[in-house]
Amino acid sequence: MRDSERAEPGSIAARLAARLGELRTGRGWSLDELSRRSGVSRSTLSRLERGELSPTAALLGTLCTVYGRTMSRLLMEVEAEAPQLVPAARQSVWRDEASGFVRRSVSPPHTGLRAEVVEGTLDAGAAIAYESAPVPGVEQHVWVLEGTVEITVDGAVHTVGSGDCLRFLLHGPSHFRCPGPEQVRYVLVVVLP
Structure with missing residues (x-):
């Protein structure tokens, strides 16, 4: 995705952007607080959460560490709706x-x-x-x-x-x-x- 484009609504990129925002706001953190904790600029974090920037694996790894979760868990959290039955x-x-x-x-x-x-x-x-x-x-x-x-x-x-x-x-x-x-x-x- 180009810098000026937004993630397609409903896409994995859009769901990932939304989830990153949920993780931050769920902790009561401002973008400035997350920036301080992660070492990632406030503007980059804002663009990530708005779906205007695709995160690199390294950046996702940094945010996963701050949020105390594995990358695989974060990615599973943005997949399609979880089935109630797991055969x-x-x-x-x-x-x-x-x-x-x-x-x-x-x-x-x-x-x-x-x-x-x-x-x-x-x-x-x-x-x-x-x-x-x-x-x-x-x-x-x-x-x-x-x-x-x-x-x-x-x-x-x-x-x-x-x-x-x-x-x-x-x-x-x-x-x-x-x-x-x-x-x-x-x-x-x-x-x-």
Whole structure:
């Protein structure tokens, strides 16, 4: 899009511009405040929110950091209306063969929805570690369906067995380990602050 053009109404570019404005005003920030927090000029931010300027990946990355969200979440928030039903066949599955971790996005993040639901499985002996919270203060609930998982949060190790649920606010690193002898299958509910 050329500098003087506006994003086509209803297009992804227009929805992204509107969402960026919603994120700023939802926090009660002026353009000047967002400029101070992001290091991006007020005029650039204003043009982004009016849909007069297409953001670069680097600029979107900067704004995502300020707003405490991943770029993939921001982009999902501007996709078409979220379906109420997410059929099993359309739930994305990601496998990390090296660690023995499988992640199914049962209810993916979307605009207007603060929670997402993930099914995770870890092979016996497998472990995954996260260096920090994706969003500080994110609420997580881990409900074990089968097996046992050891979850370390804030330096405390919790052994969570079949039927048990561990819930916490995440501010720092976390670690999931399946002690075995069988794999663990669990539901993770993530709720943004």
